[in-house]
Amino acid sequence: MDEEKLKEKVEEYLRSLQEKGFRITSQRRLIVETILQNWDKHPNVRELLDLIQEKDPSIGLATIYRTVELLVEMGFLHEVNLDEGFSRFEVSRKDI
Structure with missing residues (x-):
């Protein structure tokens, strides 16, 4: 994902969180990025x-x-179980 698309997607995710009533903190921004x-x-x-x-x-x-x-609930991430004893997460294919 190029830098411009990355910035657009970060803003899209954060905007969606904000619309659902969640605060946009620097920590949340860094996690999404x-x-x-x-x-x-x-x-x-x-x-x-x-x-x-x-x-x-x-x-x-x-x-x-x-x-x-939150990102899983909103459909931005999908939980993946590879039988490793923990979950991995992937970005929704529409967002790549």
Whole structure:
């Protein structure tokens, strides 16, 4: 995904969250950006934590879980079970 499309998608996701009544925090923005930057890797929450904490070590696991759950509920992410004992997440194909 090129940089311009990435920015558009980040704003689309955040706008949708805001329309549902959720606040747009810098933490939430960073989580959405990181998910979209790594769309092809199907990260799990622990991998997202590592990637996100490289940029902002103050963001905790619970914050990431909550944001990922919201994005799944809204249809932006899909939970994938590969029988690894944890879930991975992929960006909806319409958003790539």
